[in-house]
Amino acid sequence: MRSLAGGPRQAELFGxxxxxxxxxVEPQMRRLLCSDGELQFRLRxxxxxxxxxxxxxGGLTVAAPGWLALADIEKAITSKLxxxxxxxxxxxxxxxKAANVEWxxxxxxxxxxxxxxxxxxxxxxxxxxxxxxxxxxxxCSPSGITNQYLARDRLVLPLSSNASSDDIRLAVISWLQxxxxxxxxxxxxxxxxxxxxSIGQWKLSSARRRWGSCSGNGSIRLNWRLILFPMWIIDYVxxxxxxxxxxxxxxxxxxxxxxxxxxxxxLAERWLKSEAPKILGVSYD
Numbered sequence: 528m529r530s531l532a533g534g535p536r537q538a539e540l541f542g543x544x545x546x547x548x549x550x551x552v553e554p555q556m557r558r559l560l561c562s563d564g565e566l567q568f569r570l571r572x573x574x575x576x577x578x579x580x581x582x583x584x585g586g587l588t589v590a591a592p593g594w595l596a597l598a599d600i601e602k603a604i605t606s607k608l609x610x611x612x613x614x615x616x617x618x619x620x621x622x623x624k625a626a627n628v629e630w631x632x633x634x635x636x637x638x639x640x641x642x643x644x645x646x647x648x649x650x651x652x653x654x655x656x657x658x659x660x661x662x663x664x665x666x667c668s669p670s671g672i673t674n675q676y677l678a679r680d681r682l683v684l685p686l687s688s689n690a691s692s693d694d695i696r697l698a699v700i701s702w703l704q705x706x707x708x709x710x711x712x713x714x715x716x717x718x719x720x721x722x723x724x725s726i727g728q729w730k731l732s733s734a735r736r737r738w739g740s741c742s743g744n745g746s747i748r749l750n751w752r753l754i755l756f757p758m759w760i761i762d763y764v765x766x767x768x769x770x771x772x773x774x775x776x777x778x779x780x781x782x783x784x785x786x787x788x789x790x791x792x793x794l795a796e797r798w799l800k801s802e803a804p805k806i807l808g809v810s811y812d
Contacts, residue, residue: 537548554571554588555569555571557569559601561605562580563723566587566611567586568604569588569589570589570591571779575592576601578603579592579593580607582615583736591603630699632697633646637755638680639754639756640756640760641680642680643680644680645684645695645699646681646682648683651684651685654682654684656682656683657682682699703811707731707753707754708731711753714761714762718769719769722770724772730746731748735748738750738767738805739764741775743775745772747766755811758807759791760795765797766788766789766792767785767789770784773805
């Protein structure tokens with residue numbers, strides 16, 4: 528499975544299998560002169576049996592069996608060249624269109640699929656989230672969860688009016704990470720028992736290419752940036768990682784577990800491919 532449009536495979540975004548199950552070497556940067564110009568790519572050798580292609584913000588990565596000749600790899604790249612060029616171009620356009628937050632008063636920051644407006648108040652003492660009142664209960668996610676967080680919700684930060692953009696950015700990200708811990712803990716407590724699991728060990732991650740991962744001992748890591756996304760997307764990623772405690776693979780039984788707990792998982796996958804890059808941009812590093 529792929530995640531971000533034309534992007535990383537499932538195993539990369541949701542965490543690879545424990546090292547005892549795989550053998551890889553560090554990727555090598557290579558160049559290939561094609562009919563339409565030079566193509567740069569990263570070549571990753573492993574024990575896989577087929578050639579795989581991944582395009583993301585870092586460009587093209589080609590995964591190939593360790594025994595396969597370079598000439599055969601380059602031939603496979605050439606056969607996929609139209610798709611590679613289209614996908615690279617799509618990533619380039621998406622990066623240009625991606626949200627780029629201006630860290631100042633009045634800027635909007637993503638949160639749980641909606642947005643909140645930054646305000647500063649030196650004597651606030653601590654960040655304060657002020658939810659705008661609403662009687663509109665018609666906006667629901669595919670999972671039926673009502674979105675009560677409208678565009679004019681406000682985050683009041685305990686900073687002076689002349690705070691720098693860096694100070695504002697760090698304060699917002701710190702608050703978002705705290706929200707991630709709170710929300711993820713709440714949802715894990717709801718979801719894990721339904722999958723016949725305990726909450727177990729988990730912690731936040733700052734990975735750029737993985738939404739989550741599950742280690743061989745069942746410890747889960749969750750990307751804090753998920754807090755920017757709608758709750759039903761967060762639930763899907765949590766369910767995905769919890770399912771790995773039953774099946775440490777992406778086989779048929781694994782996906783059956785995911786589908787039982789999250790029937791709209793394919794829709795969530797498509798959302799992560801198409802919408803997540805637009806929200807992340809370069810602002811939340």
